[in-house]
Amino acid sequence: MQSGLENSFAQDLPELSKKCIPTGFQNSEIILKNYELGEELGFSKKFLDSDKCLNVFSGNALLRDSIPIAQAYSGHQFGQFNPNLGDGRAILLGEINNQDIQLKGIGQTPFSRRGDGKSALSPVLREYIISEFMNAAGIPTTRALLALKTNESVTRDTELPGGILARVANSHIRIGTFEFAAMQGAQILKKLANYSIFRHYPELKNTNEKYIKFFAAVCESQTRLVSKWMNIGFIHGVMNTDNMTVSGETIDYGPCAFMDYYDPKTVFSSIDVAGRYCYGNQPAILVWNLSKLAEALIPLIDDNEQKSIEKLTEVLQAVMPSFEKYFYSEMGEKLGIDSINQNNINLIKDYLKILDSNSIDFTLSFRDLSKILNKTKSIEDSVFKNSGDFKKWTEDWMIKIITEKTNLKDITKKMDLTNPCYIPRNHIIEDALENAVNGDMNLINEILELYKNPFDENEYTETFKKPSETNTPFVTFCGT
Ligand code: AMP
Numbered sequence: 036m037q038s039g040l041e042n043s044f045a046q047d048l049p050e051l052s053k054k055c056i057p058t059g060f061q062n063s064e065i066i067l068k069n070y071e072l073g074e075e076l077g078f079s080k081k082f083l084d085s086d087k088c089l090n091v092f093s094g095n096a097l098l099r100d101s102i103p104i105a106q107a108y109s110g111h112q113f114g115q116f117n118p119n120l121g122d123g124r125a126i127l128l129g130e131i132n133n134q135d136i137q138l139k140g141i142g143q144t145p146f147s148r149r150g151d152g153k154s155a156l157s158p159v160l161r162e163y164i165i166s167e168f169m170n171a172a173g174i175p176t177t178r179a180l181l182a183l184k185t186n187e188s189v190t191r192d193t194e195l196p197g198g199i200l201a202r203v204a205n206s207h208i209r210i211g212t213f214e215f216a217a218m219q220g221a222q223i224l225k226k227l228a229n230y231s232i233f234r235h236y237p238e239l240k241n242t243n244e245k246y247i248k249f250f251a252a253v254c255e256s257q258t259r260l261v262s263k264w265m266n267i268g269f270i271h272g273v274m275n276t277d278n279m280t281v282s283g284e285t286i287d288y289g290p291c292a293f294m295d296y297y298d299p300k301t302v303f304s305s306i307d308v309a310g311r312y313c314y315g316n317q318p319a320i321l322v323w324n325l326s327k328l329a330e331a332l333i334p335l336i337d338d339n340e341q342k343s344i345e346k347l348t349e350v351l352q353a354v355m356p357s358f359e360k361y362f363y364s365e366m367g368e369k370l371g372i373d374s375i376n377q378n379n380i381n382l383i384k385d386y387l388k389i390l391d392s393n394s395i396d397f398t399l400s401f402r403d404l405s406k407i408l409n410k411t412k413s414i415e416d417s418v419f420k421n422s423g424d425f426k427k428w429t430e431d432w433m434i435k436i437i438t439e440k441t442n443l444k445d446i447t448k449k450m451d452l453t454n455p456c457y458i459p460r461n462h463i464i465e466d467a468l469e470n471a472v473n474g475d476m477n478l479i480n481e482i483l484e485l486y487k488n489p490f491d492e493n494e495y496t497e498t499f500k501k502p503s504e505t506n507t508p509f510v511t512f513c514g515t
């Protein structure tokens with residue numbers, strides 16, 4: 036790295052963080068390194084392989100110019116407001132080219148409350164795998180630079196091996212950061228909004244009514260994000276307002292997982308007993324969360340509170356229609372259909388009904404569809420083999436495809452570029468994590484390679500394509 040770290044958040048918004056030097060883990064080792072991402076940030080391979088790197092990312096040394104901080108934020112967790120959350124187990128080391136470099140699981144901070152500030156190794160590795168997959172699949176996300184094993188145990192229900200994740204993000208500003216700033220008063224709120232505009236939406240900097248435009252821009256980014264989640268079968272699992280970034284990146288891969296069989300009610304998180312964050316509820320929660328951002332922004336929009344509320348409400352009311360526009364147009368692409376009109380939307384809805392009523396694997400269905408179209412697979416050999424309603428649907432679909440385009444090969448090629456062949460299947464991830472925690476990194480390294488190109492079908496990795504054949508319901512735990 037040529038120059039030292041920048042510390043714009045620490046310096047510009049001192050009211051929203053507390054300085055915090057990591058206590059450090061003495062016996063750590065780096066077990067996963069993302070050389071490509073390191074290079075983008077200016078960390079050479081030589082640096083990533085050095086003792087200096089190990090010392091920095093295990094919290095025993097600081098990078099040049101680093102002002103480490105823990106950020107303050109509030110949040111609505113499962114609908115309940117908690118004013119005092121903050122980085123209880125994460126420390127922001129600073130920024131490189133506007134990218135946050137954060138250590139997660141690095142020990143106690145002023146916001147740890149009664150927590151130990153630590154992470155177990157397994158969820159650290161889980162976040163590493165899934166965030167890197169999301170990036171490869173074209174979904175905005177925080178990234179994983181390094182995973183470390185602390186060689187110390189953390190106490191949860193049992194003693195577990197500890198880990199640290201070096202995470203990279205466009206920023207860690209969340210809706211919850213705005214909820215916290217709003218409680219500190221309009222001046223601080225305005226500073227945070229200006230900072231966020233400068234960092235994420237610089238085109239708004241010198242415009243009129245920039246704060247309502249900022250709200251609209253965040254709505255837009257998060258709407259696009261959730262549409263992408265829905266189109267890849269991703270269930271975040273804990274869409275609290277402290278886990279939704281204003282940049283529109285996916286953050287906090289605690290209890291998330293991918294849906295196998297299509298069912299809008301799918302939920303994996305052990306703590307989400309009411310299904311608030313189930314697959315099909317994510318768009319409604321998006322709007323709910325954005326309404327909390329709107330509430331926080333009221334003092335910035337207009338001197339007249341009623342007018343502020345009206346303006347924010349107008350933007351908020353456009354979120355669900357905008358979500359539907361993104362969702363159906365991306366879903367259309369997945370089915371090889373370019374134009375979106377009511378007929379095509381009905382076709383998409385019928386398709387999803389077929390998946391639902393026949394318990395068909397969401398991911399495999401789209402890949403089989405393109406094979407059926409280019410005649411490399413028959414319906415009988417596909418995931419649709421037992422669904423009587425599918426044949427009728429394909430007739431309508433073919434008519435749409437043929438009226439839109441003539442070259443089937445181009446269509447199926449395009450479909451395969453938007454429909455991943457490989458997703459982080461729950462049973463595979465669990466096997467990889469169990470092996471890795473026991474010291475065997477082969478499977479995790481193999482899938483990390485595979486997930487770099489999730490659209491390229493590889494004949495040698497048949498086992499990675501399919502859902503688990505056992506019917507045991509899969510449950511995720513909140514990684515704390
Ligand atoms: P999360 O579930 O990771 O989004 O975390 C929710 C809140 O709990 C955040 O304020 C975290 O910093 C805090 N937290 C989670 N785990 C720990 C821990 N082990 N020690 C201290 N704080 C934690």
Ligand code: MG
Pocket residue numbers: 277278287
């Ligand atoms: Mg969080």
